Amino acid sequence: QVQLVESGGGLVQAGGSLRLSCLASGSIFSIYTMGWYRQAPGKQRELVARITVDATTNYADSVKGRFTISRDNAKNTVYLQMNSLKPEDTAVYFCNIYPWRANYWGQGTQVTVSS
Numbered sequence: 001q002v003q004l005v006e007s008g009g010g011l012v013q014a015g016g017s018l019r020l021s022c023l024a025s026g027s028i029f030s031i032y033t034m035g036w037y038r039q040a041p042g043k044q045r046e047l048v049a050r051i052t053v054d055a056t057t058n059y060a061d062s063v064k065g066r067f068t069i070s071r072d073n074a075k076n077t078v079y080l081q082m083n084s085l086k087p088e089d090t091a092v093y094f095c096n097i098y099p100w101r102a103n104y105w106g107q108g109t110q111v112t113v114s115s
Contacts, residue, residue, distance in 0.1 A: 002026035002104050004095050009109030012085055020080040020109060022095030028104075029076040035098035036069060036080045038091035038111075049080060050098040063089075085113045 008020040020036065035050040049059045049069040057069050068081040078095055092108040 002028050004104055004106040006093060006095055006106055006109040009093060009111045011112045011114065014086055014113055014115050016085050016113070017081070017083045018085065018111060020082065020093055020095075020111075022078045022080075022106075024076045024078070024095075028097060029071075029078075030073055032097040034069075034071060034078040035096055035100065036078070037094045037096060037100065038089075039094070039108075040088075040091040043091075045094070047098070048093070051078065082111070085111075087113045087115045089113050 003025040005023045006020060008018060010018060012018055033050055033052045036048045037045050038048050039045040047060060048063055049057065049067055051057050051069045051071050059067060066084045071078045090111060090113050092110050094105060094108040096104050
C-alpha cells in the first residue's frame with residue numbers, strides 16, 4: 001500500500017514563498033523518480049518538477065529559477081521550495097512518482113497566491 005501525503009500549502013501574497021512537503025509510505029521512495037504536479041481550476045494536471053533517486057532535477061519552464069525540488073531519502077520525503085510566487089501558481093499541488101500512477105494520487109495541498 002502506497003500513500004503520499006502532501007502538506008505545506010496556504011495563502012501567500014505574490015512574491016512570497018512556500019515550502020511543500022510530501023511524505024511517502026511504502027517501498028516506492030528509494031527506487032523511483034518523484035515529481036510535483038499541480039492542477040489549476042479548469043486546467044489539466046501538469047508536471048512542475050521531478051527529481052531522480054540521485055537528485056538530478058528537471059523543471060517546467062514556468063517555474064524554472066523560482067522553484068527547487070529536493071528529497072531526503074532517509075525521511076521518505078520530497079520537498080518543493082517555491083519562491084517569487086505568482087498568482088498563476090495558484091493550484092492544488094500533488095506529488096507522485098514520475099511518470100505518475102493513478103492509484104498513487106493523494107489529496108494534494110492548496111496553494112493560493114494573491115495579487
